[in-house]
Amino acid sequence: MSLRTCSARLNAVLRNQSSVVTRTIRRQYASAATAASSLPAGLKEAIDKEARLSNPDPQYDSQTARLVDAQSPFMVPTYVRPPPMFQQGEGCYIWDVENRQYLDFTAGIAVNSLGHSDPEVAKVLYQQAQTLVHSSNLYYNPWTGALSQLLVEKTREHGGFNAGKAFICNSGSEANEAAIKFARKHGRSVQSDGSKFEIVSFHGSFHGRTMGSLSVTPNPKYQKPFSPMLPGCKYATYNDMDSINELVTEHTCGVIIEPIQGEGGVNVATPEFLLALRKRCTEVGAVLVHDEIQCGLSRTGKLWAHCDLPAEAHPDILTTAKALGNGFPIGATIVTDEVSSKIVTGDHGTTFGGNPLGCRVAHHILGRLAAPELQAGVLQKEARFREHMSRLHQRFPKIVQEVRGRGLILGLQLSADPTPVVTAARERGLLIITCGTNTLRFVPPLIISNEEINKGMAILEDAMVAVFEEPGHIEGTDGQQEMR
Numbered sequence: 001m002s003l004r005t006c007s008a009r010l011n012a013v014l015r016n017q018s019s020v021v022t023r024t025i026r027r028q029y030a031s032a033a034t035a036a037s038s039l040p041a042g043l044k045e046a047i048d049k050e051a052r053l054s055n056p057d058p059q060y061d062s063q064t065a066r067l068v069d070a071q072s073p074f075m076v077p078t079y080v081r082p083p084p085m086f087q088q089g090e091g092c093y094i095w096d097v098e099n100r101q102y103l104d105f106t107a108g109i110a111v112n113s114l115g116h117s118d119p120e121v122a123k124v125l126y127q128q129a130q131t132l133v134h135s136s137n138l139y140y141n142p143w144t145g146a147l148s149q150l151l152v153e154k155t156r157e158h159g160g161f162n163a164g165k166a167f168i169c170n171s172g173s174e175a176n177e178a179a180i181k182f183a184r185k186h187g188r189s190v191q192s193d194g195s196k197f198e199i200v201s202f203h204g205s206f207h208g209r210t211m212g213s214l215s216v217t218p219n220p221k222y223q224k225p226f227s228p229m230l231p232g233c234k235y236a237t238y239n240d241m242d243s244i245n246e247l248v249t250e251h252t253c254g255v256i257i258e259p260i261q262g263e264g265g266v267n268v269a270t271p272e273f274l275l276a277l278r279k280r281c282t283e284v285g286a287v288l289v290h291d292e293i294q295c296g297l298s299r300t301g302k303l304w305a306h307c308d309l310p311a312e313a314h315p316d317i318l319t320t321a322k323a324l325g326n327g328f329p330i331g332a333t334i335v336t337d338e339v340s341s342k343i344v345t346g347d348h349g350t351t352f353g354g355n356p357l358g359c360r361v362a363h364h365i366l367g368r369l370a371a372p373e374l375q376a377g378v379l380q381k382e383a384r385f386r387e388h389m390s391r392l393h394q395r396f397p398k399i400v401q402e403v404r405g406r407g408l409i410l411g412l413q414l415s416a417d418p419t420p421v422v423t424a425a426r427e428r429g430l431l432i433i434t435c436g437t438n439t440l441r442f443v444p445p446l447i448i449s450n451e452e453i454n455k456g457m458a459i460l461e462d463a464m465v466a467v468f469e470e471p472g473h474i475e476g477t478d479g480q481q482e483m484r
């Protein structure tokens with residue numbers, strides 16, 4: 001009997017069972033099966049594995065695989081996905097279609113900061129959906145303005161930059177597209193001959209997939225198939241003063257930077273570098289854009305990552321998205337009044353951006369994410385994560401190299417490929433993603449409890465033991481990060 005056939009039988013027995021019952025049956029079946037000495041070694045190992053793991057990846061003949069096989073022929077293959085299919089979430093947990101529960105350290109890539117299926121968010125969505133979903137930007141509605149005002153006021157109140165106005169859109173890429181266009185327009189207003197059009201961004205950054213945001217995301221793998229990029233994009237080295245002095249010139253209309261690079265590996269820009277960058281932008285009359293799409297909205301324990309910086313380092317434009325809708329697609333480009341003064345009617349627009357449904361839900365979410373108690377909790381939880389990470393460092397001194405990040409955007413730098421750890425963690429009930437080169441990324445919901453952190457880190461440790469202390473049999477799953 002082949003390994004696949006055995007697994008097929010196992011799955012047939014277990015199909016449609018609740019997860020607890022499933023696990024019990026799996027264990028009983030496994031111990032009976034392994035007791036049978038006639039089984040080949042590989043098969044025994046496969047059965048043992050199914051018994052040990054709470055959430056073994058669905059097999060080729062599972063209910064999940066059948067659904068995937070039926071649906072994927074209709075989907076443009078833009079992502080590599082691991083086998084489970086998720087259908088339900090609550091708080092920091094998410095369940096797959098086979099009713100298996102996973103603790104979620106990914107929050108949908110730093111999106112579900114208030115957790116999955118938050119009841120208050122659901123209520124606001126429901127109420128507004130019954131009231132008015134969309135009326136277009138050709139007319140006023142009460143919520144686009146209310147959200148814009150709250151973004152501006154909260155930014156100022158929390159020690160952020162001199163925000164004046166906001167443009168509401170639907171995603172992070174679109175927020176950056178608007179920022180790039182605003183920088184171009186600003187450059188043209190400073191230098192009417194059109195020579196001030198260059199945009200400087202940084203190696204290791206990720207700003208999105210649309211042509212403008214991709215043009216400032218210097219990853220050859222993502223840019224090359226779609227070249228040529230926007231003219232005038234230059235790429236500097238993160239945290240390198242010489243690099244910005246060389247590339248940010250009189251021709252530069254804008255510089256875009258993530259104060260903490262998410263996809264690039266949870267790399268943190270130093271305050272000195274951000275200060276020098278601001279100074280250089282001011283010298284040459286370029287606008288400075290902080291992309292806080294991943295690191296903003298209290299993920300660092302401050303409303304924005306730049307709130308920790310002196311005013312002399314603050315940006316002219318800030319882009320946000322992800323957690324702003326807790327899963328509802330929405331983004332915003334917040335600008336100073338000076339930048340806004342260069343934008344006139346017709347310069348930019350969107351059909352869906354600023355619709356009452358999205359804006360009302362984001363208005364609710366922003367109020368909650370800006371709460372001081374939530375921000376204090378983020379710092380306390382960071383400390384808890386770091387304690388666990390230093391224990392992992394002690395246990396795997398050759399593998400765990402460094403912890404980077406702030407608040408609940410943390411990166412654990414490994415000396416080895418982390419993708420088998422991602423698989424092993426998932427099969428033990430923890431979702432975690434990677435970033436940069438060999439970095440495990442921790443961007444959990446900001447409402448995560450200490451118990452959930454302890455539980456998740458215990459699963460992670462188990463997974464690391466399985467991968468690094470019993471090596472050879474766990475394969476990594478590709479595609480657990482946007483950029484590689």
Ligand SMILES: Cc1ncc(COP(=O)(O)O)c(C=O)c1O
Binds near residue numbers: 109208293295
């Ligand atoms: C820092 C940063 N900017 C921009 C984006 C693009 O956002 P979206 O995927 O919503 O277009 C992302 C997405 O991962 C991001 O992390």
